[in-house]
Amino acid sequence: MITTVLRHALRARGKEPAVLCHTGANTRAELTGLPTAPGDLVLDLDARPLGAPVLDDDPVAGLVALVAATTTDLHRALTNAVHLPRAVHLVAALVATPGHQEPPVPVGPGLGQWRDLQELRVRRVGSRGWVCELFFPNAIESAPVLDAVFHGTRGRRRGPAVAPSAALNGVEAALWRPGDTGAHGVSAEGPVPLRRVTPVGDLALRAHGPDAPPDWTDANVPVLDRATTGTDSWEALTGPHGHDRAGRSPLLVTDRPGADPVHHVAPVDETTVNPTGFTKAEKGPLGDLTLRGDSAVVADGRKDLVTVAPDGTVTDVDLSRLRHLRGVRVDWSGHSGPHAAVRAVASLAAGGVPLVSGPVPAWAAGLGAPLTALLGSAAEADLSDRLAREEYSVRLRRAALYTHGQRSRWRALAAEAGVPVPPAPRVSVILCTRRPDMVGFALAQIARQRGVDVETVLTLHGFPASLPRVRAAVDAYRATGLPLVVHEAPADRVFGAVLNDSVALASGDLLAKWDDDDWYGPEHLADLVLARTYSGAELVGTGQDFVFLQEIDLMVWRSRESETATRFIAGGTILTDRVVLEETGGFRPLPRAIDTQLLIAVTRGGGRVHRTHGLGYVLRRTGGGHTWSEDMAYFLHNYARQWSGWRPSSLLEGEPAPLGSGAEDGRPVGTTQHTGGHP
Incomplete structure (x- = not known):
């Protein structure tokens, strides 16, 4: 279906060149056999460096099409899309999406750019894919259109922005700033371009291979250098210069003063890689993150559920394919290198997938201390208990998102470079x-x-x-x-x-x-x-998962x-x-x-x-006086587990003494007395 749409689009595009892009696993096949013309371009956005324009002479195309394997891949590609030309016909195709997302129905940006939109088509492809086509009489910027398609899968709200503003260079630079159509690609030596009198970015980041980048020429915008995931691959580290590379790698050398290996790992894209879709699967099988051939996979026995990208990216669709698992065992021998392995494990944790692991190797220090400590704290048996499994999942996702989320990472990078950022809300x-x-x-x-x-x-x-x-x-x-x-x-x-x-x-x-x-x-x-x-x-x-029925001294867990x-x-x-x-x-x-x-x-x-x-909240029910009028029988017939007395989740971390009482007033935990009023 995607190939059919692209074939018709190419035949109708006129004399202007077409730019056909793909991102994510196995998407190049969707562009095979199309009736392209000599001036058309086929681009792998995952391999294209930021800072390199697509069309030098004429920045207008008759067709710009992007085929993304998943929503996560589309989001990452938005950063690369800042180099795509303007076009009158745009196609965005998603091969697969998780079940919890909305259809990619774009909403116009609101400044009149889409006022003359002629036609919009949104079609389902198979059971989980989508194609969105937009037709304009005059050429329009491609990146904002693709951005609108992506945000159609999330509703109208974008969530908090990532700060500071960024200028990027390098093949894997988009891994560090997925979804940012406001980012600008720059040359490896700089400077950062000006918009009138203001630099387009407050911090530059260069993602490069083993060769040292050129000297940075911009005295007004600081730059940070980060290695690509392949630089520290096992293949590179065992090659002729492997010992030197290992000695220079901040992911492998943790005793260097001031070096934090966490900040040298490309972040997790929490916009798409997060716990949304978490299920109560304590009776499911246990999967394995391991190596099959040249690829890291998450397998259920002999069946490969997910093939992890060489750079360690885990997508929203990957997570949806793992939700039926009780958990995943981590085999630390199973990935292409330290950077990629850390990214894969951090992404699974950020998605709420319960992970069990033996001792975390020293080369995985880029996980950070909180996540490393948690990975060794749970046994396989813990994942068979529904409550213990969810409590562990919450702790993992907290540690991973706080440590490796894109917003957290860029605040840390800004601190490293001395760039101020707005305070947290x-x-x-x-x-x-x-x-x-x-x-x-x-x-x-x-x-x-x-x-x-x-x-x-x-x-x-x-x-x-x-x-x-x-x-x-x-x-x-x-x-x-x-x-x-x-x-x-x-x-x-x-x-x-x-x-x-x-x-x-x-x-x-x-x-x-x-x-x-x-x-x-x-x-x-x-x-x-x-x-x-x-x-x-x-x-x-x-x-209202935990409800304490005070009259009969009973704790109910509803497991919603x-x-x-x-x-x-x-x-x-x-x-x-x-x-x-x-x-x-x-x-x-x-x-x-x-x-x-x-x-x-x-x-x-x-x-x-x-x-x-x-799990971190307990609703109290007494004899009356509540604005929610369900009686006690409602809770006694709708629960997964119950206990006599006070038994909250361990995430509640007990009960503090009331302020102003001097010390505890002598009453046991969970029996504070009161009557009437509105909660």
Whole structure:
């Protein structure tokens, strides 16, 4: 089907040249046997260096086509696409996509560039592939069109940008900056071009082979040099100059002062390689990451499920083919070299695939200490328990995404080069309570959050801050140094309006709703921010996986589907951007069902809601007073496991003492008493 579309496009393109591109495994075959003309170009974007223009004389083509094996490959190719010429006819083809993605229906950029679009076709290819064709009467820039096709698979929101802006050179430079149509290819020696009087990038990165690059000539833009994945391949290291290359490799020499091998590994593209699609597969088979012939594969017995690219790239489609596995054993002898092996293992971990491993070899120090320590902490038997398996998966994905995610990597590169970047977004926690006795409990949950810059807006709904217990809790929280805004709302003001008043007092970029009587793990907010980054969703939260039925002292684990688009999450776990609340009209001025109404408004407006794992949150159910009206029987008939007494996930990391109590008030963990009010 893809070849048929391209054949018709070539016959209809007129006299202008055609530029046919491919990226990802086995895509060259889609371009074989086409009726090309002498001036046409067939380009392997994975092998083409950034900084080299495609058409020198006439930057206009009759047809630009890109065939990508997966969405991950398309995203990486967007960086190379900055060199593609303008065209009147553009074709973007995806050979395969994971089941959780939307069709690639592009949305115009909004500045009038597509005002004269003549025709748009989106067709399915087989069961998982797509072809998108766009026709314009006048030539248009190719990269923004391909970018719009990619983001059609994710909805309208792009997620946070990668900083700083980059100028790139080299064959594998796109591995370091996938999806960035704002990146610019530059020559190996520089300088970085100017847009009027401003350099087009704040930091240059050159990805090169074993030969030293030329001297850098730009005094205004710093440059960092990184080796390509093949430079440290086993074949290169065992060749005539292998000993010298090993001695120079930051991935193999870890005792050099100031050298961090992690920052010399091309990052994981968390936009497509992430836990989305994670399944409860504790009864599935155990796969192996090993070597078959000249290629690294993930195999289930004799069946190869995934062939890993020589540069270590794992795609979103690869992850979807592994979701039925209980886990994957890592055979450290099974890849083309240190750099590629580290990238493959980090990508699998970032995707939430549970990994088991023997001792991690010294040459894999590029994984980083957190991920290395985790890989040796789980046994195969642990993956047969559903809860233990998911807890381990969450720890792995955290370590991999924090250490190897593209956004984290570029902030580290900027620090290395001395380039300032914007601060991470601040999270404003919106805590509204009618219960003076729960203020210290709720503030203690917020005070232990780590990995985020947090501010709290505490709204006292119907009682003053001067109450002794409230004053003690507020003083104890402020003693931590964390910012706190205290607001007193009249008792007769409707709950939804009180929440909007609280939002108006917040200064953060992101807003998180917090319930006063539920339990939150110390990485609850960090996990939500991470999910917002890789999902691109307008609103994220968790499900009510763990529910503590206080009246009968019973903990219920419901084991709901996670890492998925959804219409429903726990109201006490909502995290969204301030602009999303503006777009949806804020919280409705109602006494209850506030959270549900916000979720409906987001989805009705074309936004997406993403549910991440629910292991770091426990919903408390008492006899009454909840805005969610399901009774206890609902939870007793909908669970995967239950325990007598307090038994949260280990990711909750226990329960802190309420602030302002001086010390613990003598009550056992999990039995804090309260009545009435809204969570």
